[in-house]
Amino acid sequence: MLGLLVAGCGDGGKDADKGKGSxxxxxxxxxxxxxxxxxxxxxxxxxxxxxxxxxxxxxxxxxxxxxxxxxxxxxxxxxxxxxxxxxxxxxxxxxxxxxxxxxxxxxxxxxxxxxxxxxxxxxxxxxxxxxxxxxxxxxxxxxxxxxxxxxxxxxxxxxxxxxxxxxxxxxxxxxxxxxxxxxxxxTSGEARELVAGMKRTVGAVQSAVGSTAESARPTYFFFDYDAGTKQPSVVCNRQVAHAVITLAGARNAFGDCDGDFKQVGWEDVIAKNPDWIQLGVRDRGGEAANKAAFDEAQKWLRDNPATKGLKAVEEGHFVRIGSERTTIAGVSNADTVREIAKTLYPGKVG
Missing domain, CATH: 3.40.50.1980 (Nitrogenase molybdenum iron protein domain)
Known part of the structure; x- marks a missing residue:
């Protein structure tokens, strides 16, 4: 697995020397x-x-x-x-x-x-x-x-x-x-600008909510609706979404599972009883189509006997932010941190 881990001057080819990076x-x-x-x-x-x-x-x-x-x-x-x-x-x-x-x-x-x-x-x-x-x-x-x-x-x-x-x-x-x-x-110059922008965005959120005590942070469930509803697929603590949720001042409801994704049962979600649920639908390519997809995911949670009694469902605590910008690495991860925080901490995050 070749990953873009480090860039620097070096000699040609691949080295057999492994495991030294951090x-x-x-x-x-x-x-x-x-x-x-x-x-x-x-x-x-x-x-x-x-x-x-x-x-x-x-x-x-x-x-x-x-x-x-x-x-x-x-x-x-x-x-x-x-x-x-x-x-x-x-x-x-x-x-x-x-x-x-x-x-x-x-x-x-x-x-x-x-x-x-x-x-x-x-x-x-x-x-x-x-x-x-x-x-x-x-x-x-x-x-x-x-x-x-x-x-x-x-x-x-x-x-x-x-x-x-x-x-x-x-x-x-x-x-x-x-x-x-x-x-x-x-394009190193452009890369530095993008990274600096991400750091400014996340830094502003951290200044506003970063000191919130762990016990005071709401629990948060990323509902991957498009991955299927029969057996939910949840984000674990190695996935970038875990970082996004954490930086936004929330507690990932499944932050105790090691790895990136994991399939669980609805009984596991019920046991977590999250304060907030993100309707993680994939981008449909337009505002109207996205709204329809969010509506569909929300209706499923409200109508399903297993989920309609969840605290977040009963209180209408839904976050409408798409799947890709939350679970796939990119510049927009920082914007997602800000948008989640604005929803969870109204008035604190600009």
Whole structure:
């Protein structure tokens, strides 16, 4: 699993030397790389891949990687994507450019199409795409990527999430991804601006609610409606959503489970009896369609015998913020922190 963990000057190829990195080392290494190439990135185990120059033809696995590149000003280097963003799902200033990117796969890009794309870099948002469906067939091996002349990297904040040794309580891994991706694409200045903006946003929230005692923080359940209602899928303490919820001044109702996601029973949700429920629906591409999806998720909770008695349901404590900006790493994670906090602490957060 190659993750964008650290960017810095280094020698070519991949090192067998593994396991020496840390989050602090990653941030420090990324800062060193601001001057230019060569730039190295490491995987979740510390193995290194080096870029002698910025890639010229990039393929992204999904809309998250594409959005980051657009925000960095490297969108003109993207020659294709999988899981393309629906029209209107990205901010207006990015949407038009995103719609011009060639769609190599409506879900996971087929192996043959990816290897024959002509890309020199493939950015995976997740360590494994198998759980995302789409009948993808076999993914390319690292040897096949190398033979095709494609460097293959993953985003650390998602690829390494399940293997973290402790809960994630801030957005530093996301910011490290942005810093490293900026170094790899020659857009370090833009990356610094994006990271600084995220820190300002989260810092303002922390100034307002960060001192709230743990016992006074409301419990919060992320309801992944689109993942299915028969057996809820919850976010655990290694997932970026846990950091978003924590920074917003809430307590993740399932913050006691280690890992990124976990399937539980509705009896487990009932036992938690959360104060607030986020209606985590996926972006439908327009305000009216999104409202309809939020309404549908809320109605399901109100009508279902197992959930209609939950405290949050009875009190109407629903948060209408989409799934992607909460559970998938990106610049908008910081905005989600602010929006959740504004709902939970009215009048305290601007």
């Amino acid at each position: 989050d602090k080392d990653a941030a420090a290494g990324a800062a060193v790389s601001a001057g230019g190439f060569p730039v190295s990135v490491t995987d979740c185990m510390g193995a290194k891949t080096t870029f002698a120059a910025a890639p010229k033809k990039i393929v992204t696995s999904n809309a998250a990687g594409l959005e980051l590149l657009l925000r960095l000003g490297a969108g003109d280097k993207v020659i294709g994507t999988g899981f393309p963003p629906g029209k209107g799902t990205l901010p207006a200033d990015l949407d038009a450019r995103a719609q011009q990117v060639k769609v190599l796969g409506k879900t996971v890009i087929a192996k043959e199409k990816l290897l024959g794309s002509g890309a020199d870099l493939y950015i995976d948002t997740f360590a494994s795409m198998g759980g995302m469906g789409g009948g993808m067939g076999d993914a390319p091996t690292e040897a096949e990527f190398k033979a095709a002349g494609i460097k293959h990297v993953f985003l650390k904040s998602t690829a390494c999430a399940a293997d973290r040794k402790s809960p994630v309580t801030d957005l530093s891994a996301v910011q490290d991804d942005i810093t490293s991706l900026g170094a790899v694409t020659g």
